Amino acid sequence: MDINRYSQINPPQRLLMGPGPINADPRVLRAMSTQLIGQYDPVMTHYMNEVMELYRKIFCTDNYWTMLINGTSRAGIEAILLSAICPGDKVLVPVFGRFGYLLCEIAHRCRAKVNLLETQWGTVFTPDQIEDEIKKIKPKFLLIVHGDTSTTMIQPLKDIGEICKKYHVIFYTDATASIGGNELETDLWGLDAVSAGMQKCLGGPSGTAPITISHQMKEIIRHRKCVEKGIRTVEHKDGDGEIIYSNYFDISMIMDYWGPERLNHHTEATTALFGARECARVILKDGLKKNIARHKLHGDAMLKGIQGMGLKLFGNIEHKMHNILGVIIPKGVNGEQVRKFMLEDFGIEIGTSFGPLHGKIWRIGTMGYNARKDCVLQTLACLEQVLNLVGFPMIPGAAVESALEHYSLENIHV
Template sequence: MNGFVPPPRLLMGPGPISCHPRVLQAMSQQLVGQFDPSMTACMNDTMALYRDVFRTRNHWTFMVDSTARGGIEAALVSLLKPGERVLVPVIGRFGLLLKEIAERVGAEVHCIDVEWGRVAEPGQVAAAIDRFKPQLVALVQGDTSTTMCQPLAEIGQLCREKGLLSYCDATASIGGNRFLTDEWGISAVSAGLQKCLGGPSGIAPITLNIDAVERINRRRHVEAGIRASHHRNAAGARIGSNYFDLAMIMDYWGEERLNHHTEATSMLYAARECARLWLEEGGDNVIARHQRAGAAMAAGLEAMGLRLFGDSHYRMNNVTGVYIPLGVDGEKVRAQLLQEFAIEIGTSFGPLHGRIWRIGTMGYNARIDAVLQTLACLEQVLLLNRVTVNAGDAVAAALDIFKS
């Protein structure tokens, strides 16, 4: 059997994206032992770098060796116990994922169901908190299923005032959209590399403030007491996961360096390089680059004659939703774009399935040539399918954004 050589692709969907060459190079470096001083120094460097990415002073900023979903699960199974109440504003598919994971923990979950294409209003969240009295508010900042970016500042402040923990999944938004962990008062945040940070999927940066750490350690002490008495009550205080137990992972990343798992060394190298690239360019510059590329893509699609999806005030910088023209087979167009032009754009889920495409401009691909190539090739595929478009206008409109 021959070795696998991936075909050349320009990944312009909602993620993953084309990996930055420097990140690929970093991943090719040789392994060292997980307790080698150079390795623990690399871990400490990575913690410091991601404090800058998350805009936080949280000491406990580290990596969970898993895809971004593992980071989400680690946060929720470690912060929650059965019977506790959780409020989840659902603005898309990934809000539903938070709901499912919390339910699997045994939490009592209450949702604010928001029309897809909109975001939750702070007043809705405040009213729901007063009604349901949750211990945790869990939400997604950028939900790629709807391309909406949930404002967090007022909700984070609201949770602080009411003495609640807040958790945010920032997988699809961190790095390309403004995120201020400390200023907004978010208790716990998890993310991934494969979107705006320009890396591969496989490791999940996470940050925890003192309140979240105290909750996790309080559960650790309760569990220790239960084990000592050889008794476990019906509620089951001990969390259901060993691998995703943040208390144990913190022991691994802390000064004790207690063995928990074998570190995913190559992914750690990738995470470190992703953060180095972000900081070298300057976080504000990276966000501005994503904003410009996203605005250019949106302007190009509209100039072509297509209609954008969702509330324009709350669109993510890095993913644009666009309605599939009436009478057009959206999957056929996506297949032609991939097979004939080597460009991937995204399909959609749930109530948006078959109604919109999702086009990403993120990470290494948030650049002028990638945007112009995607617009020009999509225009050509639509023309091949006898769709009336304003030929040539898309690239011109995008160029105007990049030149402004």
């Protein structure tokens, strides 16, 4: 082995304007470069308590059990579902994009009886549609994505909590793509459990999943029993039909670690915790409402610029997330070629999509640290140049002019 073949990591400079991850806030990166301390050092446990306090504000909740799962956003999803769902539980999953199918898959692994409710990609559900399905199926759990980046749509949740309460249904949402950049009211909307991720509107790197669970959900998790030897654990079924037990994603054990008992479960990812703490601190220092307004401002500016370029938008724009936009790839334009030029010539990454939308739309994000005027204008100017290069007709400068007009109307000059 020639160790000289392996140079120090030095990735190229990229402006990440896709559906996530995004460029992490430099303040978060600085926090993550801090030296490690022991997991039971009083300073460390104090930081863990601060993280719980900070994320209660991010989730808009009084839930005591608001903490971090060490792993990407999917780890947060799995921890909640694997810890709460028992084999045979009825689950309803309204799906309006790719990540709804992910909830279905995980619920199937929990051996739940999964009921799927689908709508056309680019649309969302009305409360009446969900209530009708709840009345028909009588599920124990409702699992729904808040903002699905595959379609760029956000599902209104405000009225669904009351429906779940009315029919005694436990209400979970995946807020990975929405939290911090869109309104999310855990307590006010009656959410029993929410999971999130760091790499989008929160402005950090992937690898940590903040979660919050209500008292009712906590009781379900605490009293979940394995059929073997009365041991509380998490279980799912593998391809051979055997029951597999998860220790790592057992939230009841994780609560014992984060709670006052400080019972050993795993070694907390110190660097990731420092980063997650800084993400929340930065947002709350400016104000959560202000952070959401910032995402809307720059998301709307990107939308105006794309429209000024003569491009069409995907889906029902009334239900678009603040932080991401679906752009229909024009006929005759090679979408992957455009993405390649953007990345290699301008150092800007924009996304494609999944399933039926793969190769049909670009997904352009304005989130986290990249929800800024300069990022929006730079992306629009470069996209315009690339589209001119591949022969798409447009008025030169129209995109940036439309965005600047939006900023001018909003009295934004920085």
